Amino acid sequence: MRRMTARPANAHQARLLKLLRDGGPHSRAQLGDQVDLSRSKLAVEVDRLLETGLVVADGLAASRGGRRSHNIRLHPGLRFLGVDIGATSVDVAVTNAELEILGHINQPMDVREGPVAVFEQVLSMAAKLRASGLAEGFDGAGIGVPGPVRFPEGVPVAPPIMPGWDGFPVREALSQELGCPVMVDNDVNLMALGEQHAGVARTVADFLCVKIGTGIGCGIVVGGGVHRGTTGSAGDIGHIQAVPDGRPCACGNRGCLEAHFSGAALARDATEAAQQGLSPELATRLETNGALGAADVAAAAAAGDATALDLIREGGTRTGQVIAGLVSFFNPGLVVIGGGVTGLGHTLLAAIRTQVYRQSLPLATGNLPIVLGELGPTAGVIGGARLISDHLFSPA
Amino acid sequence: MRRMTARPANAHQARLLKLLRDGGPHSRAQLGDQVDLSRSKLAVEVDRLLETGLVVADGLAASRGGRRSHNIRLHPGLRFLGVDIGATSVDVAVTNAELEILGHINQPMDVREGPVAVFEQVLSMAAKLRASGLAEGFDGAGIGVPGPVRFPEGVPVAPPIMPGWDGFPVREALSQELGCPVMVDNDVNLMALGEQHAGVARTVADFLCVKIGTGIGCGIVVGGGVHRGTTGSAGDIGHIQAVPDGRPCACGNRGCLEAHFSGAALARDATEAAQQGLSPELATRLETNGALGAADVAAAAAAGDATALDLIREGGTRTGQVIAGLVSFFNPGLVVIGGGVTGLGHTLLAAIRTQVYRQSLPLATGNLPIVLGELGPTAGVIGGARLISDHLFSPA
């Protein structure tokens, strides 16, 4: 099929496209119930959308006691690509226009190898998804990278953990290679968009999405939209001071949250504990695997290992201290915890909750849910699809 | 003059009113340059505004080489009341429709005496301004209170320093008494609005406004609008932990920023230092005045007193630590420092700056001005006038 190039011509059409994306097929009458337009005007706009090919009318719905309605839906051949580039792995997924995942691949990777090598891998993953018959081509792609991004241009700026990417024109390069529109954003923002679209944050206008992976970041949603900050570095909470004169951090300061708790810090602390003979459980795992990761700590904790549990609790407490400050400041309606360490589960969550509920003001925490993300590793790719669809489903 | 009751009928009229408010008198042609409407449509909307009486056409401007233009301006009789209720004093001011201060009164007061007593005082101050001929009545009022507010209803919720105000229908009560529309907000938000309208933040979309008075709070502006949070407590940074296991705070925790630095904490620390004989300068002032305040510390510091300087520097450092975290998180384009302690001036500012620039990531601080507020004690009342005018100059 030929790729779609049309864009909505006005705000009404954009509205309709988003309704169809988020709510699936509708009849004209159902659309009319939601958009506050006269039936005649609505018919006109729907017809125009049908002409563009973005939308199709197929089949008749079952009758509800009267004339049967036509199903209006987004073109079933539309395909979006969601790409979530982490520090140590990539996720690539194809979705249809309703942002349902049709295929999803995850592969280990190292961002520090630079954009060229990484994009080669991403493109081959995308090609594999295409070859499997899930897509004949892509109508748009949303990419998340683990660092600050100048959003309008889609260019990473001064990303600490991926220095080789600084200033690389990600959006332009990928758009060229994929032959479709591309949007680029920080990976935590994509996670927030994902959880907003299909996860725990569907009904909340203001929320925080804390992603604890190799590093720590935080997606900020204000009034339903992502807040990216003046230079695109908003949400960079990994380098907030959590412990005065604490551990040295790669950024040059001491006591940064990330230096005390994150995937990397946890691996380091677990290895240290194993070597010092504090935890036989972790020591055996270290011997077997050669190295320790968050998953090992999770397993040891599940087996009742006291040291592992302590590591998680202490990390959760540190994180909770920082989040408590953010909650006082920002007063969100929801805090979502996600990322690679989600495997640490409720031990971690309990420590975070305890700290936040203890430290923040009752007015801010009284009705504040703190929950794990619902989408796990798919949050990022769904967020990517959401990002580009928001762009394409807006008037040009 | 009869009070204005009209409201703009549509977004165009609202836009025009705000242009006239922010830019003073315009000719029709000048308005046309700014609103992207055809001259004919513009003429229609201006005529309708003239009919409502919100706007008047008076006098002819000097020619610029062609036909002389009519001056269109907001009705010169419009009057807004700005009220800024602090912990220990009230500011009340009258402005014209362009939000220029025509008269301003400041009086000591104690919020803890409760809403009834305070409003009696506020109303008598308003009456005094009226009696002085500055206003025949008020077309609207914006009130700031030192605590969280459920904004849509204009009701304080669980305000720590003014418990007697909890749930008191401030908006409704004052609207009744004054006989005009009233909006209520947190005092730091009003300060932010003031600095945005007429102060240092005129051109910035995302900024923080840290107000250090009896307590510490922070106005948050995102995308040009105030962020109030889910329960109206956003910006409540006084109880963010600044010192682990630090001084006990009235909120029940330890080490809150406010317990270590604020007008109240500074007065306490200065008194302590004076009594311990650490500072002859402060000791003499304590003897003369009976008590010490931020102004005494400022004076002692200006006289070169080492203890006073240390107090300011340490407070600035604590505050800077917290602000550094907020800057990393929020990535603002500007940080404004204001409130009662502005008198501590550049010693304080320098300490804050040092700490923020040291602790936050370069990407977030690289181009980040940290400055003192420009409006001083008038920021709040201007913000109040701005708040109500934004409301009244929006379509009903």
Add this chain to the structure above:
DNA sequence: CAACTTTCTCCACTGAGAGGACAAAGCGCG
């Protein structure tokens, strides 16, 4: 088949808004 629903289409009417022509009012120059 009649009565009733629901869905969708058609058509006439309204009002927002654009844009051009033109009138009014000023300046400067020969």
Add this chain to the structure above:
DNA sequence: CGCGCTTTGTCCTCTCAGTGGAGAAAGTTG
């Protein structure tokens, strides 16, 4: 002073978005 030029403001016509009602189309129920 008259003439050309500029700027400001008004008037008139044309277009098009959008409304709302009438009614056709296509069902269900009894």
